[in-house]
Amino acid sequence: MTTPSMNTVLEAVEMRVLPPDPAVMAAIGLSHTLNTAVADLIDNSLDATANRIVVRFMLRKGRPSSLLIIDNGFGMSEQAIDAAMTVGRRHHYDGSSLGHYGMGLKAASFSQAESLTVIARDQFDKTHHTAGRRWSRQGVQNFECEVLESSQCAEQLDLALESVDSKFGTMVRWDNVRTFPSGTNEDVVNEYLSRTVDSLRFHLGFVMHRLIKKRNMQISIDVYDADTGTAGAPRIVDAVDPFAYRRSGDGRYPMRFSVEVGPAAITATAHLWPARSQALEFRLDEDPVQRQGFYFYRNDRLLEAGGWKNIFTNGRRTQLARVELDIDTLPEVFDMNMEKSSVQPRPEFGHAVERAVSESGVSFSNYLNESEAVFRTGNVRSRKREAVVRPGSGFSPAVKRAIEEEYEDSAPRPPVQVRWKSISTGEFFEVDRAEQTLWLNERYRKILSTGRRSGMNDAPLLKASLYLLMEEVFRGSAFGSKAKDNVEIWQAILTDAAEDELARSSS
Ligand SMILES: Nc1ncnc2c1ncn2[C@@H]1O[C@H](COP(=O)(O)OP(=O)(O)OP(=O)(O)O)[C@@H](O)[C@H]1O
Ligand SMILES: [Mg+2]
Known part of the structure; x- marks a missing residue:
């Protein structure tokens, strides 16, 4: 007589086929x-x-x-x-x-x-x-x-x-x-x-x-x-590449890690995005914090985008880290769901990632630490920035957003607008402090707003440059002699430059 035990392997006595309903x-x-x-x-x-x-x-x-x-x-x-x-x-x-x-x-x-x-x-x-x-x-x-x-x-x-x-x-x-x-x-x-x-x-x-x-x-x-x-x-469906940063967040990345699962290995390519990127490829469709982690591809088709598969957590400070993996190079370790929208690695994968080291000797946890460092440095400002007048109508949304991100504080003045009109003196611009408007001479509009999309928000580069140059003039209540002199200098130089643009475009 054997003692009953939960470890006993149960015996089969018959085989039945049970077709699905x-x-x-x-x-x-x-x-x-x-x-x-x-x-x-x-x-x-x-x-x-x-x-x-x-x-x-x-x-x-x-x-x-x-x-x-x-x-x-x-x-x-x-x-x-x-x-x-x-x-x-x-x-x-x-x-x-x-x-x-x-x-x-x-x-x-x-x-x-x-x-x-x-x-x-x-x-x-x-x-x-x-x-x-x-x-x-x-x-x-x-x-x-x-x-x-x-x-x-x-x-x-x-x-x-x-x-x-x-x-x-x-x-x-x-x-x-x-x-x-x-x-x-x-x-x-x-x-x-x-x-x-x-x-x-x-x-x-x-x-x-x-x-x-x-x-x-x-x-x-x-x-x-x-x-x-x-x-x-x-x-047309345009490619959205989650690794398409223009400049890596750290010159040593992307870095290749060999993840050794048993006798086999898969290469994980670790990337670091630069901090505070506004690129669609970084922001994607949701909070970038949720898009850090592994990107699993099978035969070049992206199956799952982001998440650390319970090996690490999605920390705010590691949001710049994204790792590319081609699971078809080691199919026995990864299961994909039928909908092809998620990947389940075998448990050994987690241990292998924790042990993985790059060719240059960087461990995976170093990589995550480095991603935190890039995030931290990218997000501290070396000094407090001035409060500025906000850009108002006439600036494109992209320019407004960029300015808002760089200057967090607003001066207590209405936003400055930039608009076109004909200026009879032939000068390039006119500063209208009562209306908080920078007028630009219509005469130069055609040659300066060259993009396909015209309208109110045209010439974003020109307007952003003028904003950087002249914002302070619209900020304070006083309009001192130094500021007046600056406006005269800009007027003289910019009007000549604009005339030169006109001459070149017609020759
Ligand atoms: N657009 C198509 N052109 C040619 N053959 C097709 C097309 N769509 C489906 N097929 C054929 O039908 C088969 C069944 O497609 P189905 O998507 O159901 O399964 P599968 O692609 O083989 O596997 P999976 O379930 O992983 O998608 C395919 O293997 C292919 O041979
Ligand atoms: Mg199919």
Whole structure:
């Protein structure tokens, strides 16, 4: 007789097969958002070697009704499209594939829409046959898929493929998208579309940033009115590279660390952003404190952006530290979720990071200390700055923001405006202290505001320079002889310089 123990290995006496209830289909892909779901379909387009992809919000009777993803990839045959629609059908993935689970198309689509249609034409089919399938969320639970009439599919596909300039490719269409607004109120629809397109554009540009650059591919998003058959202007998705600082926060970075997990190793490239960066690539879509940490890529697709995976905490002072990791170089240590929006490293990874040392002998915790140091030095001012008059109308938002960041305190005077008017004396500017306005001579406007966007806030560089030169004149109540003399000097020199600009532009 053995004594009962919790350590006893239990014996199996029989084997039973327990097939899943089809209702399980209703649960897949639930943690997708519209952004991650669309990204999952774009992964498929990229695996099909597409380099032009259009994401199209389709309006019917003034209301967003469907979403289309159109690509110029190699398309699908009748056989391939059946495999594509099959839940969990995995095929042989080559080393650079973004696909992995055989689930993405179905899971992403039903997480957002009630109905999924896929229409494709195989690049290599000389007969130009078009294959179409449709699945409703209901149908997928019985695993029943509709085969669509080929010539009708061909018509629709041809219309769609115009946007990617191709004769073959694939169109995925979602109908009855659950998150689309249900009303037709124009303001609500417009507000929804502008917010959604902006957010999607950012997300795709972010997670695909390496691929957009490397494969020279173009993703664009447009809004298509199905009643009139017209598409609005496409918004191109620009790459958003979270490591695109102009100058590193510390000359010794980026620095490569070898993270040794058992007998294998993965390279972690540690970066330090400069302090107080206002670049979109640093600020991204939220608090940069939350965007410090690991950036996991798989085959150049960004899966997860930021966070230290419980190895360190997201401290405010370590917010400049971002580490790039290509998990495909060591796939056995990392699991990614089905939605391809997060990565789970094995526990050994944490220990390996703590032990990691760079080629130059810097440890990972040194790196974090150094990131704190860069943050601290970048955020202390060597001395207290003066209180200045705020920039008012006429300055572009970017200039205003830059000035506000540098000068924290405001002088007790109304903001200074900068505006154009014709000045009969021919002088370059006029200081109007009663109106707190710096007038610039309209005569020079055309040559000095050269950017494409004109209007009130034109010539940002010129106006910022003048602000730095003249702000003090608008600050005090007194206008002393020294200040008057300065204004005379500036007037003489700037007027001659402006005349020189005019002469050069006409010669
Ligand atoms: N746009 C497309 N062009 C060509 N083939 C496609 C396209 N979309 C899907 N497919 C085919 O359908 C298959 C199934 O796609 P699905 O996204 O469901 O799974 P997967 O990409 O293989 O893996 P994962 O679940 O990781 O995304 C793909 O492997 C591919 O062969
Ligand atoms: Mg896929």
